[in-house]
Amino acid sequence: MSNNSGSKPRQNSTRHPGATDTVKGRAGRILAKGNKDATYDTAQEQESAVLVAVPDKRQPNTTTQEYLDELAFLTETAGAQVVKRFVQRLEKPDIRTFVGEGKLAEIKAFVNHSGASMVIFDDDLSPSQLRNLEAELKVKIVDRSLLIIDIFASRAKSATARTQVELAQYQYLLPRLTGLWTHLDKQRGGGVSQRGPGETEIETDRRVVRDRISFLKEKLKDFDKQSVTQRKSRTGLVRVALVGYTNVGKSTIMNLLSRSDVFAENKLFATVDSTVRKVVLDTVPFLLSDTVGFIRKLPTRLIESFKSTLNEIREADLLMHVVDISHPSFEEHIEVVNDTLKDIGAADKPILLVFNKIDQYNPEAEAGLDPEGGFEDMNPHEEEGTLIRPTLDQLQASYMAKMHDPVIFISAQERENIDELRALLVRKVGELHRQRYPNTLEYDEAE
Ligand SMILES: Nc1nc2c(ncn2[C@@H]2O[C@H](COP(=O)(O)OP(=O)(O)OP(=O)(O)O)[C@@H](O)[C@H]2O)c(=O)[nH]1
Numbered sequence: 001m002s003n004n005s006g007s008k009p010r011q012n013s014t015r016h017p018g019a020t021d022t023v024k025g026r027a028g029r030i031l032a033k034g035n036k037d038a039t040y041d042t043a044q045e046q047e048s049a050v051l052v053a054v055p056d057k058r059q060p061n062t063t064t065q066e067y068l069d070e071l072a073f074l075t076e077t078a079g080a081q082v083v084k085r086f087v088q089r090l091e092k093p094d095i096r097t098f099v100g101e102g103k104l105a106e107i108k109a110f111v112n113h114s115g116a117s118m119v120i121f122d123d124d125l126s127p128s129q130l131r132n133l134e135a136e137l138k139v140k141i142v143d144r145s146l147l148i149i150d151i152f153a154s155r156a157k158s159a160t161a162r163t164q165v166e167l168a169q170y171q172y173l174l175p176r177l178t179g180l181w182t183h184l185d186k187q188r189g190g191g192v193s194q195r196g197p198g199e200t201e202i203e204t205d206r207r208v209v210r211d212r213i214s215f216l217k218e219k220l221k222d223f224d225k226q227s228v229t230q231r232k233s234r235t236g237l238v239r240v241a242l243v244g245y246t247n248v249g250k251s252t253i254m255n256l257l258s259r260s261d262v263f264a265e266n267k268l269f270a271t272v273d274s275t276v277r278k279v280v281l282d283t284v285p286f287l288l289s290d291t292v293g294f295i296r297k298l299p300t301r302l303i304e305s306f307k308s309t310l311n312e313i314r315e316a317d318l319l320m321h322v323v324d325i326s327h328p329s330f331e332e333h334i335e336v337v338n339d340t341l342k343d344i345g346a347a348d349k350p351i352l353l354v355f356n357k358i359d360q361y362n363p364e365a366e367a368g369l370d371p372e373g374g375f376e377d378m379n380p381h382e383e384e385g386t387l388i389r390p391t392l393d394q395l396q397a398s399y400m401a402k403m404h405d406p407v408i409f410i411s412a413q414e415r416e417n418i419d420e421l422r423a424l425l426v427r428k429v430g431e432l433h434r435q436r437y438p439n440t441l442e443y444d445e446a447e
C-alpha cells in the first residue's frame with residue numbers, strides 16, 4: 001500500500017509514470033477543451049458531434065426525442081457542439097456496429113461531409129463495437145459511459161473526486177485497450193492505418209492500467225479512513241443530503257439555505273469536500289451536503305468509483321429529494337433517483353420530496369416536442385402531441401396523497417415557498433435531532 005498517497009507530484013502530461021504513450025494518452029479527457037467552466041472557450045475551438053440513438057421499435061417518438069435532448073445537453077456540458085442527430089429504430093442493436101449497415105453509411109457520409117470530429121452514442125458500446133465503428137467512421141467514438149465520465153472529469157475538484165474519476169477512466173479503458181489503436185496511429189502521424197502493436201505491448205499496457213487501478217483504489221481507501229475520522233468529529237448534528245436527478249436545482253437550494261439565513265454558518269469544513277455546510281435554521285443546526293446528480297443509465301462502475309462521495313448520502317439522516325417538475329420526464333427521473341438510491345443502499349431513509357422550478361411548470365406544454373429535433377418522421381399521435389398535463393394543484397394533491405413523506409413545491413430561483421421549505425426542514429430536522437441526540441435537546445439555548 002502506498003504511504004505517500006495524496007502527496008505524489010502530479011503533472012498533467014506525465015501523470016502515469018511507467019505507462020506507455022498509449023496508456024498515458026488515453027486516460028485523460030476525451031474533449032481536451034471541453035470544460036464547462038472554461039467560458040473563454042470560443043465556438044471555433046469546440047468540437048462538433050453527431051448523436052446516434054437506437055431506440056427499440058416500441059419507444060414513443062417523444063421519449064426518443066427527450067433522450068436525445070438529454071444526450072445533447074450532456075454533449076454540450078462536455079464542451080462539444082451537436083451538429084446532427086441520427087435515429088434508427090431496431091429490434092436489437094447490431095452486434096458489430098450498433099447501427100445497421102445502411103444507417104452507418106449515412107452517418108459516414110455526413111461525418112465526411114461536415115467534418116464532425118466525433119460520434120456519440122446514447123448507449124454503451126461493447127469494446128468490439130467501439131473498435132469497428134472507429135475503423136469505419138475514422139473519428140472519435142464516444143458512448144454514454146465515456147461521455148459521463150468525461151463530464152465528471154471536467155467537474156471534479158476535490159482530491160477524492162479526482163481520484164474517483166481517474167479510477168473510472170482506467171476501469172473504462174482496461175477492457176478496451178486493444179481497440180484504441182487506429183486513431184492513435186493516425187495521431188502519431190502514421191498515415192495509413194497499420195496493424196496494432198504486438199500482444200506484448202498490449203499486455204504491458206494492461207498491466208500498467210491494472211496497477212494504476214489498484215493504486216487508486218488504495219488511495220480511495222485512505223481517503224475513506226480520513227473522512228471517517230472527520231465524520232466522527234461531526235457527530236452531534238443531524239445530517240441532511242440533497243439528492244436528485246442532475247440539473248434539478250440541488251446546488252441552488254444548497255446556496256439558498258446556507259447563505260440567505262442569518263443564522264447560517266456559511267463556513268466550509270476545511271477538511272471535507274466543500275459541499276458540506278453547517279446550516280442553522282431558526283436555531284436548529286444541521287449539516288447539509290450537496291451531492292453529485294444522478295442520471296438515466298448511470299454506469300454502475302461509475303457509481304462504484306464514486307462510493308466515497310456517495311457515503312454522504314448513505315450516512316445522511318434525511319434526504320431532500322429534489323425534482324425538476326418542469327421537466328416533461330420528471331416522473332421517470334424520480335424513478336431513476338429511487339433506483340440509484342436502492343443501488344447504493346440508501347433507499348430506506350426518511351425523504352423530503354422537494355418539487356422545484358414551479359415557476360417554469362407549464363401544464364399546457366406539449367409533451368417533449370422540439371422543432372429542432374431533426375426528425376423527418378416526427379409525427380406524434382394526437383394524444384401525445386396535445387397532452388395536457390395536470391395543474392400544479394392537482395399534482396400537489398396527488399403526491400401528498402400517495403407519499404408517506406412530506407412533499408413541498410417551490411421555486412428556488414424565484415424564492416417561492418422557501419419559508420415553507422425552511423419551516424418543514426426545521427420540523428423534520430428537529431424531530432430527528434431529538435431522536436438521535438436526546439441528551440442535547442437544549443441546542444436552542446446553547447446556540
Ligand atoms: N426556472 C428555474 N430554474 C432553476 C430553479 N432552481 C434552479 N434553477 C436552474 O437550474 C439549473 C440547475 O441548477 P443547479 O442548482 O446547478 O442544479 P443541480 O441539481 O445542482 O445540478 P447538478 O449539480 O448538475 O446535478 C441552473 O441553471 C439554475 O439556475 C427554479 O426554481 N426555477
Ligand SMILES: [Mg+2]
Pocket residue numbers: 250251252290291
Ligand atoms: Mg449541483
